Amino acid sequence: MDYQYPISYDWSTNETIEVIAFYTSVEKAYEKGVEREELMTAYKQFKSIVPSIAEEKKLCNELEELSGYSAYRVIQKAKKGAPGDKIKMQSR
Template identity: 40%
Template structure:
């Protein structure tokens, strides 16, 4: 997605955590542009959950990003979970 917009993050996170969360959001965007591998999405999501373990915080970050990027983080993660091992998929 070509449009530039701020990705949600917390000032309490380390530089590494901010980069990891940004990589998660980037793979979500990629899933709407081209096929991405199930394992890539789920690995980035697992790391995101280590940084943001609270379900309510996760929902807030997802909502903020979804609105700005016109994507659905949760639907993308759900679609990844449905895929067979090694499969790539693209969101429509």
Template identity: 45%
Template sequence: MPQSYTYPISNQWTTEEIIDVVNFLVAVEKVYQGGNSLAAIQASYAKFKAVVPSKSEEKQIDRDFKTTSGYSTYQVVKAMKDALNKQVSAKDKIRLEV
């Protein structure tokens, strides 16, 4: 895993939007680095989707982020949705391996 990398952000986003996107990407990192609560992932993903409503843009961000970090936003969102379908507690942590 690279020690430092850049986040895929758009220069068209406001400062608040950049913060929301970066917070979601940090939440994704936490899932891979020991786990993150379902509630935290849900909240950060909802804010992310307010900034990035387009599926194609979301997929591009996932590709760019996975290329630089090795972490997949897609896999985290999939794990979140699976946990919600299984009615996992919001306090429970979701963990993934790279």
């Protein structure tokens, strides 16, 4: 990983850790696969910290620009999945 995660300096340390856990779950989905429940739990925590759709899009777009990993596509696939599924994305 040769990039820094997009974060806000307004977040507490715990909030920053939760957001980074979500970003890590997105990376896992591309690199080796991630359990759907783990991903959705991380996303729920992320949304509790970033409730604004505009802010979510901004952060997720920054993550994609930096890493090439689309949080949007990962979450869409997870939402369509069933409990117990493993989410595995195809790298570009």
